[in-house]
Amino acid sequence: MKITSLVCGVLLVALVLTSAADKKIVLVAGRPSHGPGDHEFRAGALLLKSCLDKVPGVNAVVASNGWPTKLDGDKRIDDNSVFDGADAVMLFMDGGGGHPAIKGDHLRILGDLMKKGGGLGCYHYAVEIPKDKGGPESLEWIGGYYEDRWSTNPHWDADIKTLPKHPITRGVQPFHVVDEWYYNIRFRPDMKGVTPILVAKPSDETREGKTSSPRGPYPHIVAASGREEVLAWAVERDDGGRGFGFTGAHFHKNFGNDNFRKLVLNSLVWLAKMEVPADGVASATPTADELKQNLDPKRK
Numbered sequence: 001m002k003i004t005s006l007v008c009g010v011l012l013v014a015l016v017l018t019s020a021a022d023k024k025i026v027l028v029a030g031r032p033s034h035g036p037g038d039h040e041f042r043a044g045a046l047l048l049k050s051c052l053d054k055v056p057g058v059n060a061v062v063a064s065n066g067w068p069t070k071l072d073g074d075k076r077i078d079d080n081s082v083f084d085g086a087d088a089v090m091l092f093m094d095g096g097g098g099h100p101a102i103k104g105d106h107l108r109i110l111g112d113l114m115k116k117g118g119g120l121g122c123y124h125y126a127v128e129i130p131k132d133k134g135g136p137e138s139l140e141w142i143g144g145y146y147e148d149r150w151s152t153n154p155h156w157d158a159d160i161k162t163l164p165k166h167p168i169t170r171g172v173q174p175f176h177v178v179d180e181w182y183y184n185i186r187f188r189p190d191m192k193g194v195t196p197i198l199v200a201k202p203s204d205e206t207r208e209g210k211t212s213s214p215r216g217p218y219p220h221i222v223a224a225s226g227r228e229e230v231l232a233w234a235v236e237r238d239d240g241g242r243g244f245g246f247t248g249a250h251f252h253k254n255f256g257n258d259n260f261r262k263l264v265l266n267s268l269v270w271l272a273k274m275e276v277p278a279d280g281v282a283s284a285t286p287t288a289d290e291l292k293q294n295l296d297p298k299r300k
């Protein structure tokens, strides 16, 4: 009897905490890749989830280690059920030729979500995708992507001096932070439908690409001296869905920057078609210890 009551109580709490009306945001965190503190996809996704869990009406789900999988006997197979009913998906993972989104039938799975008006946000390396596989889809779904040798990825201190009026920038103040801010993104022709969210001017030294991979200089990047560059952007698609690209978040510690973190949280809420609060999504500044939680194990 007592056990039954306990089970009922737990179920009731679960029902109260997660209702069908909640917006489901799936945060897909890539496999460990870089050294400690860099590309901490899982730690970043869990930190964002801990903030989103305090937002009424959000059901944030983290899938770690790349595309979600489940055990089928002794084999691991895709578990696309994680995306069932998703209002928005965050891809935070290594991209390029190994981008999990272009493996198997994953582009189709994402495409089906987009057709239903789902939101898609790609963060840091996840914005890089091959131009002939995933590139066209990225233009359609999020408005742009990092194209190898066309775009560039130096480490630099981007000084965000002004922010446009947009739900994603609510409560965000101008800020500057060192990150691997990619730029010269391959956007839709004439930036059709693309709203720049973060813009900053790289120095000529940054344009030299001494910290880019592969190393610069790339003549077309150097030649654009003095030009402002788009580091994050948003689109509202014809199918009613929303897309967002964000090139920073190489360094996990940047989630400790209140403006940086608020902008990312706002973007996730906006992608799920929720109203972003007038002051943006509130969250406590993570402590130094909290920023060390869930880091990937050191690689040998």
Ligand SMILES: [Zn+2]
Pocket (backbone or CB within 6 Å): 039, 124, 125, 180, 249, 250
């Ligand atoms: Zn990086």
